[in-house]
Amino acid sequence: MAVVLSLVLLWLVIVYLPFLMPGWRALLGLCVALGLFHLGVRLGVAGWTAAEVPAPLVATGNFWLDLCVWALPVTILARAAGLAAKSWGVKGRWLGAVTLAGLLALPAFWAGQGAMTLWSRRPAPAACTARPIPILLSGIAGAVPWSEAIMLYLGPDIRREGRYPLLPRHGRAICRETSGGRDGLRITALSVRAAAFQRERCGAARLPDGEGSLCALLRDAGAEIVPEKMVFFEPGGIRPGDFGIPAAPTSAGTATGTGERLVVVPDTGLGEISATCRLAPAADGRLYCRMRRKIVEGLDLFWEIGALPEDLSVVLTGADALARETCATVFDVPGCRAAP
Numbered sequence: 208m209a210v211v212l213s214l215v216l217l218w219l220v221i222v223y224l225p226f227l228m229p230g231w232r233a234l235l236g237l238c239v240a241l242g243l244f245h246l247g248v249r250l251g252v253a254g255w256t257a258a259e260v261p262a263p264l265v266a267t268g269n270f271w272l273d274l275c276v277w278a279l280p281v282t283i284l285a286r287a288a289g290l291a292a293k294s295w296g297v298k299g300r301w302l303g304a305v306t307l308a309g310l311l312a313l314p315a316f317w318a319g320q321g322a323m324t325l326w327s328r329r330p331a332p333a334a335c336t337a338r339p340i341p342i343l344l345s346g347i348a349g350a351v352p353w354s355e356a357i358m359l360y361l362g363p364d365i366r367r368e369g370r371y372p373l374l375p376r377h378g379r380a381i382c383r384e385t386s387g388g389r390d391g392l393r394i395t396a397l398s399v400r401a402a403a404f405q406r407e408r409c410g411a412a413r414l415p416d417g418e419g420s421l422c423a424l425l426r427d428a429g430a431e432i433v434p435e436k437m438v439f440f441e442p443g444g445i446r447p448g449d450f451g452i453p454a455a456p457t458s459a460g461t462a463t464g465t466g467e468r469l470v471v472v473p474d475t476g477l478g479e480i481s482a483t484c485r486l487a488p489a490a491d492g493r494l495y496c497r498m499r500r501k502i503v504e505g506l507d508l509f510w511e512i513g514a515l516p517e518d519l520s521v522v523l524t525g526a527d528a529l530a531r532e533t534c535a536t537v538f539d540v541p542g543c544r545a546a547p
Contacts, residue, residue, distance in 0.1 A: 226309070
């Protein structure tokens, strides 16, 4: 406890040191000294490895960078405001008020930062998140749950136009853009991670019919046929390379790249499955395969999965069936469960 109190007192002395400066020259000199010390902390051990830095220097550097650097600019500016008020002729009680405000600037800044952090993390309205998210992809209406398995994209810029429903600021944006869940959110792509969906949604006591049928399929299916990623997208609305999607639907005539081969599974009742698979297996012995097909006009499906070479046909067939069931859960279009 004594060590902690000593560190707290040392921190208070350092961060409030600007208020001991009687004038502008002293404050400027302190700023120069602190700047040189900061430069020394940053660059003084640049030629050393982590193991070569003496422990006292490590402790000093961490104390300075973690506890002092962010606080000193506030107290320096607060003291500068007090000196400016004094030079403008402010005296007596008013000067005391300015000085007191300067002393309180640091805790006020700290409290303000905390309040802003809490405000930025506030959840989306409960009335909105109680409803599924209505979406429109190429004019095709659908709905998805509020789930960590779901990622929505409003345009080709996946960083700026991505929406992750469980991220608070994205959830609030979705609620604004859908008028509280009443209007369809226009998107160009929907990414679904089936494994995350199964983990998060399928343990619920009550599920919508569509989700219930998908969860039943996930329970019956082995983990080896669950695609690592599924993307439903508008062909002209995204940059396929951002998702690892082939430039065109895969078929028996698809040209393969270096280190790839085409695997074709005969008609399964839902159409032929053609996927491009790597020639060399990964460290876990699996071959990674990608498949893209057209569902209906304006809506394509992409999925990728890894499979052991001897199980390739079975895994590709199961993955395609699971992807189509996911499609039917989201979109009410005949192409999800029928051959294109």
